[in-house]
Amino acid sequence: MDPYELATRNTVEVVTDEELRALIDRPVRRVYTGYEPSGEIHLGHMVTVNKLMDLQQAGFEVTVLIADLHAFLNRKGTMEEIRETAEYNRLCFEGLGLRGANYVLGSDVQLTAEYELAVLELSQAITLNRAKRSMDEVGRQMDNPTVSQMVYPIMQMVDIATLGVDAAVGGIDQRKIHMLAREHLPSIGYPAPVCIHTPIINGLDGKKMSSSAGNVISVADSEEEIKKKMKKAFCPPEVENNPVLEILRYHVFPRADAVAIRRPEKFGGDREFAAYEDLERAYAAGEIHPLDLKTAAADHLIDILAPVHDYVCSR
Template sequence: MDKLALITRNTEEIVTKEELEALVNSEKQPTAYVGYEPSGKIHMGHVLTVNKLLDLQQAGFKITVLLADVHAYLNEKGTMDEVQKIADYNKRCFIALGLNEKNTNFVLGSSYQLSSEYMLDVLKLARTTTLNRARRSMDEVSRNSEDPKVSQMIYPIMQALDIAHLGVDVAVGGIDQRKIHMLAREGLPELGYKAPVCIHTPILPGLDGKKMSSSKGNYISVDDSVEDMKKKMKGAFCVEGEVKDNPVLALFKYHITPRYPDIVIKRPEKFGGNLQFSSYEALEADFAAKALHPMDLKTAAAEYMNEILEPVRKLMVAK
């Protein structure tokens, strides 16, 4: 797989593909980052962007992971002490998932976001950003979007400026980050910074078919036990023949098939024996045609996900 194909696979949107191609073909090593708000368990929705950072790393990018403790504090996720403890836990999870410290730069937001230079830029960007624009940018990620605090309006302005102050070429995030990234692309050049290329990943459906969220409990955590995984997969929303908003199929598309080129669905001989697929598209087609039963799909998903997460469990226990 060539570099561009690797970077663009399983993405929702690239802004812009032409700019990304220019970065890939440049002589200078390009850089990319994701900012993670330390606010709870790392779930498979977060791992979508981790997967993309690993793809970018393989394509030759230098990677930065922002542990956004100040953002979490502004978004009412706890005291600074509480969110910094969660940030340390999150960092260990990311390392266990493959973003090791040898080739990934981990940065705590408070290490630079409280500097006078950064805060002056916050004020400058605030002068050119309307309240409506800030609120629209924050709606998707706000803890309390119905009655937001002023601090939450500062959040997207800071996130835009993180891209500039970290000096990265590419901002990676879920498609729910799009409005914030567009604010960065439009606002940063006015302050003398370059506009970032933006890579957006899809939103992974939760086990109930809705958006995966730690607060809703409909997620798979990276440190779930083997039995937890089996139990969660057994109860996952998965209607026979239905592809849309199917969380089990989503696990195969975004987490399993990128790691396993050949997928085996184990079945008793009396039910036709094992099925083998060399692509996600073939697996989805069989499921849509009702040639693959939901329970067989769920059982296979639990087995593969437990294989993927076993190294994470081991490293987390070792710590």
């Protein structure tokens, strides 16, 4: 697959397409994603991990920022609790196949005088209103935001300059922070980053996949857990809001040449699909039963996640 196709497949938005094309032509290109340490790395986080792996294959140098201070500012726990999960998260990302990336712990690079000055300079140019709005989909308990949650997006902007990256990958929920970065980083002498946004996927109950909602498949889940969870997954006959189809689209097809639906002759026999779109069409036309779809998704997920489970457990 050519580098542009790798960079853009399964994205919802690239800002801007023209800048991405120009970046791909450069000999050295750097991209990053930041993650607040989380007790459970799930298939939602994995959408961005997949994109980083696509970009690695497209010749980008990849940095993964484990944003411990950001999690602290966002009221996710004490610094000690957060640091413990940081190391676990790195293992999950490596287990998923994101090796050879540059892993950086936020607090290792964010406590210098230079970083602080950049934060202060930008904080003078950004209104409270814009900072707050940029946190709408990122912040915890935003009905009662703290000052730390206003510092958060500004630090995320300075991370881009500090890590020296040309592009930022994130779920579409990062969009407002990224737009602030594009607007304001040039004022501190740093070029606007290319922003690559991936979709937010649904959890097994059909609502946004999120650790706090308990509707996730964790990348470290065992075979039994995956089977049990997939059996109960919401799988409507339609293609919209269908978490099982989303798993196939964003996690299985990018890793498999083809997906087989296995079933006895009396139920139509086996079917094989080389492209997600073909499978979606057949499902929408009622040619595949939800139970068979779930079984195929579960079997592939088990194969994809088994190395993560082994890698994490062996350390």
